[in-house]
Amino acid sequence: MGNILEEFWYGNINPQEQSKESNRAIKELIKLMGRNRDRLHDSMTAEQQETLEKYDDCVNEMYGLIELEIFSYAFRLGGRLMLATLMDSGEDA
Structure with missing residues (x-):
């Protein structure tokens, strides 16, 4: 039990990252969101980009x-x- 507690303490266990890495649907959605956000960002003025950020x-x-x-x-x-x-x-x- 000590090993898992030490790994958790030192930040070697990250449930958020693990859930994203193992779920194919989440990975695909993240890619799609990134592509769409980039397209939206590129179509905006500098002021709109700042607001989006x-x-x-x-x-x-x-x-x-x-x-x-x-x-x-x-x-x-x-x-x-x-x-x-x-x-x-x-x-x-």
């Missing part, structure tokens, strides 16, 4: 906060499930 910053910050909330909730839920499993008297088995 500020919008992107806000969206990225929001998604980061959402991912943190989901991760925290899921981690606590996993802990509660593990605790319930360990405290189960085994009468049903």
Whole structure:
């Protein structure tokens, strides 16, 4: 158990990256979003590009906060499930 905790502590375990790497649909959507954003950006004036970049910053910050909330909730839920499993008297088995 110590190894996984150390890996997590040192930042070697990153659930956000792992979910994106293993899901083909997410990878394809990210590519499509990037291409469309680039096309949109290239068609804008300098002022519009600056506004789009500020919008992107806000969206990225929001998604980061959402991912943190989901991760925290899921981690606590996993802990509660593990605790319930360990405290189960085994009468049903």
